[in-house]
Amino acid sequence: MREPLTVHEGHLLIDVEGRRYLVDTGSPWSIGGAPVRLGGREFALQASDLMGNTSEALAEMVGTPFDGLIGTDILGQFDLEISLAEGTLALSVAQLEMPGGSPLQSLQGVPLLECEVNGEPVRMLFDTGAPLSYLSEECVQGCTTLGEVEDFHPLLGRFRVPTYSVPVSAWGQGMTIRAGRMPSIMEAALGFGGADGVLGTEVLKHGVLRLSQRQGRAALITN
Numbered sequence: 001m002r003e004p005l006t007v008h009e010g011h012l013l014i015d016v017e018g019r020r021y022l023v024d025t026g027s028p029w030s031i032g033g034a035p036v037r038l039g040g041r042e043f044a045l046q047a048s049d050l051m052g053n054t055s056e057a058l059a060e061m062v063g064t065p066f067d068g069l070i071g072t073d074i075l076g077q078f079d080l081e082i083s084l085a086e087g088t089l090a091l092s093v094a095q096l097e098m099p100g101g102s103p104l105q106s107l108q109g110v111p112l113l114e115c116e117v118n119g120e121p122v123r124m125l126f127d128t129g130a131p132l133s134y135l136s137e138e139c140v141q142g143c144t145t146l147g148e149v150e151d152f153h154p155l156l157g158r159f160r161v162p163t164y165s166v167p168v169s170a171w172g173q174g175m176t177i178r179a180g181r182m183p184s185i186m187e188a189a190l191g192f193g194g195a196d197g198v199l200g201t202e203v204l205k206h207g208v209l210r211l212s213q214r215q216g217r218a219a220l221i222t223n
Helices: 055-062 183-190 200-206
Strands: 004-007 010-018 020-021 036-038 041-043 066-070 079-083 086-093 102-107 111-118 120-126 133-135 146-154 155-171 172-182 197-199 208-210 218-221
Touching: 010 036, 020 055, 036 066, 055 066, 055 197, 111 197, 146 172, 172 200
Parallel strands: 020 066, 120 197, 133 172
Antiparallel strands: 004 010, 004 086, 010 020, 036 041, 079 086, 079 208, 102 111, 102 218, 111 120, 111 155, 133 197, 146 155, 155 172, 208 218
């Protein structure tokens, strides 16, 4: 089943039966005011996240209206294929092939993968709710600076963060990404769970991503 996919400032949104949803692999829960039908099944959504944020409050933070957020409690029940070039999100009940794929773990429901940054192994969460990637100060040392940008996090509110051009290898593919230096609170929270950073939606520009938390595999298919 393929859903039309649009991008707003790096955030992934799909239209389902006249409603608009944020696709967020960084959220273990799905939020909204009414059930949603995906892959021929109906899923109930909770009214707010653990911080009390409703879908309306999250839409205000993102800067575009939507009716709900689809998290990994739903996304994890399908194999996913995300194609920015085609503007589609495929949700498959059947297992997708993972050509050249790599192992995928999860941290509290959020996909976690092994990457390399400057040739060193790091563990990064893959978060489609995050346009900007994040790494520790140690990981960005010596990288080219790209200036500050404003970002937000439901726990932190809005903040400004310095960014860097960082060489990364993910899913066996080398690429250069723009990464922010993690705020100390974020770094401490991720470190407690054994993660070193966050990989945002910028990586989707490099190919078609297939991701399966059921199989514990993911693959980036490049042209």
